[in-house]
Amino acid sequence: MTDTVTPRLALRGITKRFPGCLANDAVDLTLLPGEIHALLGENGAGKSTLVKIIYGIQHADSGSMLWEGAPVSVADPAAARRLGIGMVFQHFSLFDTLTVAENIALGLDDAGPMKALEGRIRAVSERYGLALDPQRHVFDLSVGERQRVEIVRCLLQDPRLLIMDEPTSVLTPQEVGKLFETLRRLAAEGRTILYISHKLEEIRALCDGATVLRGGRVVAACDPRARTARELAEMMIGEELTAPERAPQVAGADGTALRLEVRHLSTTTDNPFATNLKDVSFAVRPGEILGIAGVAGNGQAELLASLSGELPAADQGAVLIDGRAVGHLGPRGRRDLGLAFVPEERLGRGAVPELSLSENALLSGYARERLVRRGLVHFGRARGFAERIIDLFDVVAHGHRAEARSLSGGNLQKFIIGREILQKPKLLVVGQPTWGVDAGAAAAIHQALIDLARGGTAVLVVSQDLDELFVLSDRIAVLFHGRLSESRPTHSTTVEEIGLLMGGLFGTATDEEER
Amino acid sequence: MTDLLILGPVIGSMIVAATPLLYAALGELVVEKSGVLNLGVEGLMLTGAVCGFAAGYSSGSLVVGVVGGALAGALLGALFGLLVLFLMTNQVATGLALTLFGVGLSALIGQGYVGIPMSKAGVIRIPVLSDLPILGPALFAHDALVYLGLLAVPAVAWFLYRTRAGLVLRAVGENHAAAHALGYKVLRIRFLAILFGGAMSGIAGAYLSLMYTPMWAENMTAGRGWIALALVVFATWRPGRVLVGAWLFGGVTIMQLHVQGLGFAVPSQLLSMLPYLATVVVLVAISRDVTRIRLNAPASLGKIFHPDA
Numbered sequence: 072m073t074d075t076v077t078p079r080l081a082l083r084g085i086t087k088r089f090p091g092c093l094a095n096d097a098v099d100l101t102l103l104p105g106e107i108h109a110l111l112g113e114n115g116a117g118k119s120t121l122v123k124i125i126y127g128i129q130h131a132d133s134g135s136m137l138w139e140g141a142p143v144s145v146a147d148p149a150a151a152r153r154l155g156i157g158m159v160f161q162h163f164s165l166f167d168t169l170t171v172a173e174n175i176a177l178g179l180d181d182a183g184p185m186k187a188l189e190g191r192i193r194a195v196s197e198r199y200g201l202a203l204d205p206q207r208h209v210f211d212l213s214v215g216e217r218q219r220v221e222i223v224r225c226l227l228q229d230p231r232l233l234i235m236d237e238p239t240s241v242l243t244p245q246e247v248g249k250l251f252e253t254l255r256r257l258a259a260e261g262r263t264i265l266y267i268s269h270k271l272e273e274i275r276a277l278c279d280g281a282t283v284l285r286g287g288r289v290v291a292a293c294d295p296r297a298r299t300a301r302e303l304a305e306m307m308i309g310e311e312l313t314a315p316e317r318a319p320q321v322a323g324a325d326g327t328a329l330r331l332e333v334r335h336l337s338t339t340t341d342n343p344f345a346t347n348l349k350d351v352s353f354a355v356r357p358g359e360i361l362g363i364a365g366v367a368g369n370g371q372a373e374l375l376a377s378l379s380g381e382l383p384a385a386d387q388g389a390v391l392i393d394g395r396a397v398g399h400l401g402p403r404g405r406r407d408l409g410l411a412f413v414p415e416e417r418l419g420r421g422a423v424p425e426l427s428l429s430e431n432a433l434l435s436g437y438a439r440e441r442l443v444r445r446g447l448v449h450f451g452r453a454r455g456f457a458e459r460i461i462d463l464f465d466v467v468a469h470g471h472r473a474e475a476r477s478l479s480g481g482n483l484q485k486f487i488i489g490r491e492i493l494q495k496p497k498l499l500v501v502g503q504p505t506w507g508v509d510a511g512a513a514a515a516i517h518q519a520l521i522d523l524a525r526g527g528t529a530v531l532v533v534s535q536d537l538d539e540l541f542v543l544s545d546r547i548a549v550l551f552h553g554r555l556s557e558s559r560p561t562h563s564t565t566v567e568e569i570g571l572l573m574g575g576l577f578g579t580a581t582d583e584e585e586r
Numbered sequence: 587m588t589d590l591l592i593l594g595p596v597i598g599s600m601i602v603a604a605t606p607l608l609y610a611a612l613g614e615l616v617v618e619k620s621g622v623l624n625l626g627v628e629g630l631m632l633t634g635a636v637c638g639f640a641a642g643y644s645s646g647s648l649v650v651g652v653v654g655g656a657l658a659g660a661l662l663g664a665l666f667g668l669l670v671l672f673l674m675t676n677q678v679a680t681g682l683a684l685t686l687f688g689v690g691l692s693a694l695i696g697q698g699y700v701g702i703p704m705s706k707a708g709v710i711r712i713p714v715l716s717d718l719p720i721l722g723p724a725l726f727a728h729d730a731l732v733y734l735g736l737l738a739v740p741a742v743a744w745f746l747y748r749t750r751a752g753l754v755l756r757a758v759g760e761n762h763a764a765a766h767a768l769g770y771k772v773l774r775i776r777f778l779a780i781l782f783g784g785a786m787s788g789i790a791g792a793y794l795s796l797m798y799t800p801m802w803a804e805n806m807t808a809g810r811g812w813i814a815l816a817l818v819v820f821a822t823w824r825p826g827r828v829l830v831g832a833w834l835f836g837g838v839t840i841m842q843l844h845v846q847g848l849g850f851a852v853p854s855q856l857l858s859m860l861p862y863l864a865t866v867v868v869l870v871a872i873s874r875d876v877t878r879i880r881l882n883a884p885a886s887l888g889k890i891f892h893p894d895a
Binding site: 164177 | 750756
């Protein structure tokens with residue numbers, strides 16, 4: 072780094088303590104004008120706390136902050152915005168029932184009249200290629216469009232530092248490419264971008280500098296382009312990373328027996344926010360992992376609910392388990408036939424946040440693990456089952472009495488997946504297995520799913536994360552607007568091909584048309 | 587023709603009966619739009635009624651009375667706000683407690699005022715318009731608070747949907763975590779909304795004790811606070827529909843009197859059930875319309891906000 076340029080932002084010795092943990096421990100960070108700088112780290116490494124301090128949502132216990140050479144203290148987000156700091160949040164801070172323009176007005180301190188603001192929104196979105204209609208309601212927008220709202224909101228304040236918190240986790244590869252173009256254009260104008268992510272290949276492609284956090288401390292500062300993704304990952308987790316091992320598929324996996332078969336499944340709901348499935352057909356054999364890719368909101372929720380039994384099919388022959396029509400059965404009837412299910416939402420659907428781990432273990436395992444006798448709960452067995460999960464799946468928790476919501480995302484996900492796997496299902500359906508989960512836990516979950524399949528279980532994984540699907544799946548199909556593409560063997564397809572299918576280009580991969 | 591002419595006073599008394607409901611429901615609408623559920627409207631109204639009466643009686647001025655009622659409502663609202671916002675108590679339980687507290691408090695304050703009559707407020711006849719047949723007595727011969735209540739409807743709608751402060755208030759009620767992340771003072775905004783709601787409920791109560799039946803009697807609100815709460819949901823949180831609902835419910839109240847006067851043998855209890863039955867029917871009807879609920883119901887309603895979580 073050069074000494075002649077005044078850093079846009081310099082943090083010196085930032086320390087922040089929460090009850091029971093040291094979130095930031097004397098963190099130094101230097102960001103130069105025009106630089107795209109990555110902030111890397113596992114969940115809980117202190118990335119979020121650090122950017123919240125920069126943006127004024129939280130306050131450091133000690134340490135100093137220099138903005139363009141001058142010491143500043145950022146009291147609140149409005150003060151940060153006045154300095155020229157903008158932030159795009161990971162979980163979008165948008166208001167569903169308000170319009171795009173209203174949402175943007177809320178993030179501006181000088182919004183002015185609505186009509187004029189709508190004009191400014193159109194101008195900025197054209198300049199940076201971020202198409203947006205100011206008058207639409209946010210609940211109507213795709214995830215990619217929602218992110219554009221956040222970015223446009225930031226750009227309208229003409230920020231000199233733009234903080235992006237995990238911006239690509241919900242985008243298709245093509246949308247990611249577009250976002251990177253926008254970010255590079257912004258950096259070329261002299262703006263600084265602080266890019267938070269744990270997607271290492273993206274960071275290597277995009278960023279000029281990187282700071283790695285682990286346990287609240289800076290463990291490395293490097294040029295990500297000069298490192299391999301593996302090196303970066305090992306800096307992040309502080310130990311060697313073991314990629315999931317793939318044993319060859321068990322013999323007989325390509326036989327004729329189908330564990331799960333879905334025939335011409337269509338759904339009809341009058342919920343205007345749902346995407347109905349249209350004539351979806353596929354099959355999964357024992358020992359095989361089928362991956363279903365697609366951007367959220369293309370029917371994943373409906374597909375998962377149709378398979379779990381929460382949304383019974385109109386035609387009972389539309390879903391078959393081991394050749395038996397189960398379309399009319401509810402979740403319990405299907406579980407009795409050997410189905411296990413891990414939903415997308417960990418808290419509230421996969422687990423009850425306020426209940427302890429042993430009570431959560433009981434909720435799905437009571438029948439197969441015989442945790443209930445004559446209507447009475449056998450707490451000893453439930454505790455034993457929970458402890459077995461905690462032990463075998465390396466769940467970090469304060470014992471089986473810990474409330475589900477007290478666990479980190481990765482640990483709770485390991486617990487939920489462990490709970491289903493230990494029941495030795497014949498068929499496992501999983502939605503977003505590693506959503507918001509750190510790299511170490513994700514690797515463990517991937518290994519567990521592969522091992523389960525190699526033991527003869529049929530596994531169906533619905534995910535937006537293509538890297539994950541390419542690691543796990545034997546075959547991949549894509550869901551778009553409620554329709555499912557033909558599946559392709561993973562070894563004979565590419566991320567680009569699947570990405571085009573995710574944009575809706577079934578069978579016409581040569582067509583360059585964009586949505 | 588004479589039969590038709592009677593419609594004028596009937597509609598007029600319906601609008602008068604709707605006025606306390608309108609004030610209380612508009613206040614509660616603003617509170618709920620900010621994400622707070624205040625079930626204490628009945629208690630706030632009673633406190634406003636007795637304090638308004640006391641202030642009006644001792645000063646001899648109706649204006650002082652109404653202002654006194656509003657202040658009393660706002661003060662009790664501030665207590666509610668302190669409990670649910672800053673001490674983070676459960677909103678449902680606190681609201682119910684507030685109603686019970688208001689019943690007792692108003693009875694205590696009102697001990698010395700029971701049975702004292704007061705002179706009724708003067709009617710403001712709008713020139714020319716009040717001489718129209720039917721429409722004149724129906725719409726243009728009322729006391730000042732009726733007109734102010736009618737003006738409050740577009741004023742609240744304008745505030746919520748046209749001003750920046752209203753936008754911020756709706757945002758806080760929709761997603762308080764996001765509003766906080768953007769730097770808005772969630773608790774302060776909610777506290778102000780609760781003060782406004784309290785004052786409006788206080789005015790609604792004072793209207794009863796100073797204008798509608800100018801006297802104080804224990805429990806004189808007779809469940810109107812609950813109807814006001816139902817009205818907000820009935821109106822799917824839209825000010826214009828609150829007005830329609832208030833007229834409808836006011837009409838049912840008036841109908842009780844007229845039906846008895848005309849000698850129909852309908853038990854009055856049945857008629858006083860009607861507003862609630864109507865609410866239940868409407869609730870069932872609107873629950874089927876997911877879009878409308880999603881667009882208008884404040885998503886953070888009744889949820890406790892922890893600033894540091």
